[in-house]
Amino acid sequence: AQKITQTQPGMFVQEKEAVTLDCTYDTSDQSYGLFWYKQPSSGEMIFLIYQGSYDEQNATEGRYSLNFQKARKSANLVISASQLGDSAMYFCAMREGRGSNYQLIWGAGTKLIIKP
Amino acid sequence: DGGITQSPKYLFRKEGQNVTLSCEQNLNHDAMYWYRQDPGQGLRLIYYSQIVNDFQKGDIAEGYSVSREKKESFPLTVTSAQKNPTAFYLCASSSERQSNYGYTFGSGTRLTVV
Numbered sequence: 001a002q003k004i005t006q007t008q009p010g011m012f013v014q015e016k017e018a019v020t021l022d023c024t025y026d027t028s029d030q031s032y033g034l035f036w037y038k039q040p041s042s043g044e045m046i047f048l049i050y051q052g053s054y055d056e057q058n059a060t061e062g063r064y065s066l067n068f069q070k071a072r073k074s075a076n077l078v079i080s081a082s083q084l085g086d087s088a089m090y091f092c093a094m095r096e097g098r099g100s101n102y103q104l105i106w107g108a109g110t111k112l113i114i115k116p
Numbered sequence: 117d118g119g120i121t122q123s124p125k126y127l128f129r130k131e132g133q134n135v136t137l138s139c140e141q142n143l144n145h146d147a148m149y150w151y152r153q154d155p156g157q158g159l160r161l162i163y164y165s166q167i168v169n170d171f172q173k174g175d176i177a178e179g180y181s182v183s184r185e186k187k188e189s190f191p192l193t194v195t196s197a198q199k200n201p202t203a204f205y206l207c208a209s210s211s212e213r214q215s216n217y218g219y220t221f222g223s224g225t226r227l228t229v230v
Contacts, residue, residue, distance in 0.1 A: 043226075044222075044224065045206065047217060050216050093218065095215065102215060103149075103161075103164065106158055106159045109157075109158050
């Protein structure tokens with residue numbers, strides 16, 4: 001069974017609108033972390049935001065926020081006031097447990113295209 | 117500045133050749149990873165290493181080999197046994213001390229078989 005599910009292969013959004021990218025996860029661990037990365041067409045992976053399983057507040061980083069609903073096991077990325085430069089692939093990832101040198105489990109990604 | 121350097125950015129391989137992709141980090145991270153990405157797809161783990169002189173196979177290790185003789189370096193060799201090596205290859209590193217930041221990635225190498 002997939003541990004990270006991104007149900008939106010692609011999305012088109014009008015510039016300046018808010019965008020929500022979906023991510024659901026599956027884990028039996030109590031301690032875990034959730035990440036979002038952006039991959040522009042150039043290929044580099046850019047870290048956007050992190051949410052720990054024990055964090056009570058939703059994470060925010062500038063125009064990015066993570067809508068963390070623990071009971072539903074969802075960690076959706078919200079981009080406010082979208083810009084043309086937000087066009088990219090977006091990946092959700094999960095770190096399970098703690099300990100030396102964890103691995104991230106990756107979703108399949110969502111391709112976001114911002115229309116002018 | 118600390119980071120991960122992958123080289124070359126573009127690489128062309130003839131059929132039957134082995135090629136080596138370089139990955140160097142100066143972040144003092146213990147763990148390093150190699151991923152393969154096909155167009156429009158997600159990341160697939162090839163190999164990873166948590167300490168020097170030790171590494172483990174990922175999901176698609178066949179046709180690839182790695183070494184970890186130094187903490188800073190984790191080169192990936194794409195051997196002639198890899199039948200479809202054309203892809204984008206990403207190297208990453210991580211540290212338990214900075215686990216809230218996930219992985220740090222290099223800028224990638226695009227490998228094409230000619």
